[in-house]
Every structure is written in C-alpha cells, then in structure tokens.
Amino acid sequence: MTGSMDGHAEDRGRVYQASGDQHISEHHHYGGEAAPTNGPDSVRRPAVGRPPIILRDRTEVLERLRESMRAGRGGEVYVLYGMGGCGKTAVAYTFFQQATDGCGRVGLWVSATDRASLRAGMLAVAADRGAGDGELLAARNGLRPAADLVWQYLDRSAEPWLLVLDNADRPEILRDGNWLRTSPRGTVVVTTRRSAARWWPGAELQHIGVLPREDAARVLRDLAPHSGTQEDAAEIAERLGRLPLALTLAGGFLSQQVLDPWTLETYGRHLDEGERVELIDRGADALSEEDPRHLVGLTWQLTLDAFEAQGLPEATALLRLMARFGPEPLPLSLLNRPEISGVLPRARCETALRALLDQSLTELVDVGVRSAQSHAVLLDSVAAATPAQQIPVLNATAVLLLDAAVPDIPDAGPYDPLLRLLVPHGLALLRRIGDPSTSADALAVVTRLSIALHRTGDYLSAWETARAAADLGERQLGAEHRLVLAARSRAGRTLFRLGRYTGAEPLLKRVRATQERLFGADDPDTMDSGYGLQLVLGNLGRRDEAIRLARTTIADRRRALGPAHPLTLRSRSSMLVLLSASEIVAEDDGTLLSLPSECLRHLGADHTVTLGAHHNHAWALYLLGRFDEADQEIRLVTEAYRRRFGPEYPIALAAQQLLSRTQAARGHLDAAIELMTDVVARRVQGLGSDHPFTVAGRQLLSDFSSGRWRPPET
Incomplete structure (x- = not known):
C-alpha cells in the first residue's frame, strides 16, 4: 500500500475530519479532564417550580x-x-x-x-x-x-x-x-x-380535564382561604372554566393582596368590568371560544392591573418581554443584562421578577442553570394581548438579550448548558417577530447559537437549530437572503459532522452556488460554504475535487482576508491531509510544511488552529517517512488533546492512533499495540463494535499483532 492510499483508506478520513474541521474549524472540544454529562444537573428531581399544595379530583x-x-x-x-x-x-x-x-x-x-x-x-x-x-x-x-x-x-x-x-x-x-x-x-x-x-x-x-365545580372551588380556597365562602369560590371557579391554571393564577393573586385584600366577590366584580380584561381578544392570534387562553387572560390581566395600581408597571413589562420567548426554562442570566433597559430599568428587574413569582405568573426552576418558567398558555395569552405599539421594542430588546448571551465568536470549549437552553427561545422569537429587519437580527443570533452548539460537539442540536432557523427566516426574508443562506450553510456543515455526507453535499453545493451568484466568489459566506463542501468531498473519496476546491478557497481567503488570517491558515492546514507525500513537498512553493511555525507566529501556541496544524503536520511527516519527527510532534498533540478534551474525545483518539503508527514505524511495536488496544477499547465503549472508526482501529491493531502492517512507502 502506498503512503497516499494508506492515509486515504485508513486514517485520512478520520484524521482529516478531526484535524481539517473538527478542531480547526468547528472547535467542538470539551475542556477539562473528562467529558461532561451534557444534561440537567439532576433527572431525579422534577423540573417544576411549585408543586401543587393539594391535588384535587385526581x-x-x-x-x-x-x-x-x-x-x-x-x-x-x-x-x-x-x-x-x-x-x-x-x-x-x-x-x-x-x-x-x-x-x-x-x-x-x-x-x-x-x-x-x-x-x-x-x-x-x-x-x-x-x-x-x-x-x-x-x-x-x-x-x-x-x-x-x-x-x-x-x-x-x-x-x-x-x-x-x-x-x-x-x-x-x-x-x-x-x-x-x-x-x-x-x-x-x-x-x-x-x-x-x-x-x-x-x-x-x-x-385530564377541568375540575368538577366543588374541587375547583377548593383549589381557590386552598390558595386564598380567607377570601370568601365555598359557594363564592364555586361561582368564580365556574367563571374561570374550572381550569387549574386559571384557578392557580386567581388564587395566587388573591393571596397576595395585603393592604386592600380582595374578596372573591370583589374579584368577580372586576372580572365583569373592564375593557382591559378583554384585551386578550384584541391580540394578534384569533382565539376560539374554547381556547384556554381566554380563561387565563381573565386572571392575569387583573393581576397586571393590580401591578399598575401598586406602582409596579415593570412587572407587566417584564411579563410581556418574557412572552416573546418560549415556555421552556428561561435562564435568569438572560434577563440580568443592561440590554433589558429598553423595556424596564435593569435595577427594577429583580423587583419585577419577584412580583411575577409571588403571583404565580412564573416560577423558578433549576435545570443546571437557574431559570424562570411560565406556562405556555399564559405566555401565548400575554403575547396575544400585548398592545401593538409595544411589540417592536419588546422584540428588539429580546433579540439584544439573546445576542448578549451567545458568544460573539464561538470557539472550542466545554459543554455549556446555557446554550441548549437558549435554543427554544431563539426559535420562539423568530416565530413571533413579524418585522423583516428584526427577523434578520434574530436569525443572525440564532445561527451564531447553532455555531456555538456545534463547537461544543452538540451536533444534533446544532443541526436542528440551524435548519429550523433557516426555515423560519425564509418565511420573512426569502430563500435568497444572505442570512437564510448562511443558516442553510451551517446546517450543511453540521450534517457533515454527523456523517451525513450525501445530504450535506447537495445542500452545500446549492448554497455555495447561490452565494457566488449573489455575492461573488470572494465573499466570506461563499468561501465558508466552499470550505465546508471541500470537507464533504474529501470524505466522500472525491480527492481531486476536494483538492481543487481547497486550493480555490485558500486563494480566495488569501486575497480577501490576508495570509495570516486564521481562516486562511485553517484552509491551508487541510491540505496537509489531502495531499500525497510528493504533493505535500511541492505544494504552495514548498512552504506547506512550515505551516505550524506560521500559525505559532501569527496565532500563538494555544490557538485551536495552531494545534490542528501540528496534528496535520505530524500526519504529513509520517507520510514522508520522517517518523522520529512525526512521533515527537504527534506525542505533544496527543498530550494536549487529552489534557484539554479528555481521553475519550474523538480527536484525542485519532491523534493516539497516529501515535501508534509512528511508534510502530520506529520499531516500537509493543508500544504501538498497547496504544491501539486502548483506542479500540475506548471506541467500542463509545461508538460500539460495528462503527467504522472502531472497525478501522481494530483492523490496524490486527495488522500490528499479526505482523502484516507496513509503514508508508516514501
């Protein structure tokens, strides 16, 4: 087997994925010594804020x-x-x-x-x-x-x-x-x-239906025992449709009145009054008579009226802002930002949130991140009743808050539970916003959130987020809007990482062709899609196409971004695993092998691109038969990966597999077997016995053990 075929058939796909995209482009590493659990702090505790005091009629x-x-x-x-x-x-x-x-x-x-x-x-x-x-x-x-x-x-x-x-x-x-x-x-x-x-x-x-009359009345009296008789409670319960959520909101309101407590009779009178109570029917969403938002709207609007009377308009503003997001847990850190000042003073956010908690309009939950959560029906009814003139500033503020919570330049790092929690809120914003300009701002943020998820290794969430964001953005902005195309490109990049090459290729080809037609070949978005497509082609075994596209991307990035830009250096690094030994020496006027030194000089030793360049460079040295140099370099890379990302992480195992090859090539076959035995064991546990990576590792181990293995020819 030749050196070129050796790399392509056994390691090139694996090392190329890891070094060409995984730790250079996609930065999806975990920090620390071990992989995180990537989930809520506990699944042993129900993620509900306030359990029912007494469960009636169940x-x-x-x-x-x-x-x-x-x-x-x-x-x-x-x-x-x-x-x-x-x-x-x-x-x-x-x-x-x-x-x-x-x-x-x-x-x-x-x-x-x-x-x-x-x-x-x-x-x-x-x-x-x-x-x-x-x-x-x-x-x-x-x-x-x-x-x-x-x-x-x-x-x-x-x-x-x-x-x-x-x-x-x-x-x-x-x-x-x-x-x-x-x-x-x-x-x-x-x-x-x-x-x-x-x-x-x-x-x-x-x-599970609404409560019987008597049990519904008891719910009100459980929460507000001194507000009236059982019959008074029964009458109000009927008015609220005997819906437990509406009863809980009404009871929470009644229980919190201190200076001028309301009776159930007073509460019923206010239900009859008022035009403000009927704001629910003037919202953007048409509500049927059976829609539970009607019932909930009757209760929360009285609470908001009380906030106004008590000098707490910020509570109303905060609830309307929260209604721009989804019903899933909303991280409290999202609200504790200066950007919220467009809707209410940041200094008043704590007081406003406490008021909502006191009235059962939201509740605190801990899902690994301290969050507030409101019922979907409540949020829908609040959103529907929000005065139209307030919606633009609410949407703009919600986008600013989400934007501040997502990293400006997503990079490699440990799993961050905050990122996953932001996804449903970003998508909810895209559904609620009707203004194209604000929709564009929201789409840009959600696409960046998808990139951040991708770079922590949460590929499925990243793909689903990018795909959903593109679909929602297309409704407002059109299929050929720059940001819609960028979201589609990100979805294609994530399909590649998921190993769905046949789905990624046509998507990236289509997006890149449209971007080139609309924006030009040297546009940053066009070049990004080209880089992603090159990775797919390489892993599909279409080496010549991948090399041509990689060279085009390198030339375009040099011209547009400069030779020292991280994206230019990253593109050049990918050539180290695409080319054969003879091609590596001749490529780029013979300067490709000095790429790690360039990365070190321009980016520093700890930069992700620098580390990836060393990984790919070690592979190139191995192909060239410079086994001692390759062994020394890949050993340092393996130690860095294990230290930063943990021993089970895919690129750490890919580097260890290359280290086993360099050890074998230097005559240390026992050490090579020990290294590959560990790789195979970890892949069996992590990927299963039949996964292609496991099969390839087991074959290499078998070749070592049987004496069939030979170093690449130079």
Missing part, C-alpha cells in the same frame, strides 16, 4: 397509575392528555413523588418540549443508569444512536424506575428518534396536549 387517575407500581409490573406507557393548563404536570409530579417515596422506584424526569431538551435529558438518564463518559460523548456527537444507548441502560437497570416525559406537545420529536419505548424494568408516563391515538400506539391514554 384520585382515580392516581390509583390507576399506582397499579403499575405493584410488584412484577412493568412495560407500561401512560399518556396523560388534556388542554393546556389542566394540570397534567401536577398529576405526573404527584405520582412521581408517590412512586419514589413509597414504591421504591427510581424516578427520572425529562422535559420533552423540544429536541435538544429531550436528548440532553435522556442522555442524563443514561448517565444515571450507568452509561460511561465515552458512550455519552459519542451519542451527543451523533456518532452512535442516542436513543439506543439510553434504552440499553434502562433495560439493564438494577432498580425499577419511573420515567416521566413532560410536555411532549410535539410527539413527532419522540417518534423521530424512537425515544418512546417500553421496558420490563420500568413505567413511562407522558404528559401532552396531543391525544390522537396514532401518536401513542400501545399506550394507555388518560384524559
């Missing part, structure tokens, strides 16, 4: 659920469905507590509101049940099926469990990844608004 439902906890039972899926605000999560929470406190079950609670939250939560479940860091890292990076890993460990669990998938209002998310399964070791409970049986084959469906 005895029959809870008894049916408790039946599944009896000895020998397992394999059931229960779906609790009903309109928003009817208390599905409260039922699941109460059952969760009963199962863990009295039935000896391990309780596992996962938010299923969006793909990223579901995946992170389920991988945290796998970690709780014993999955190792390497396996979790591979699943997170899209290198092995994440759902299979999770259910493998759930099936192996030594303890029986209860798994709650909360707020699964988009059941297609569960279906797409085959996340919802059964196991004899446990019981699954799903809460959702979607009741169609086709979404829940084999599950037992349980409707």
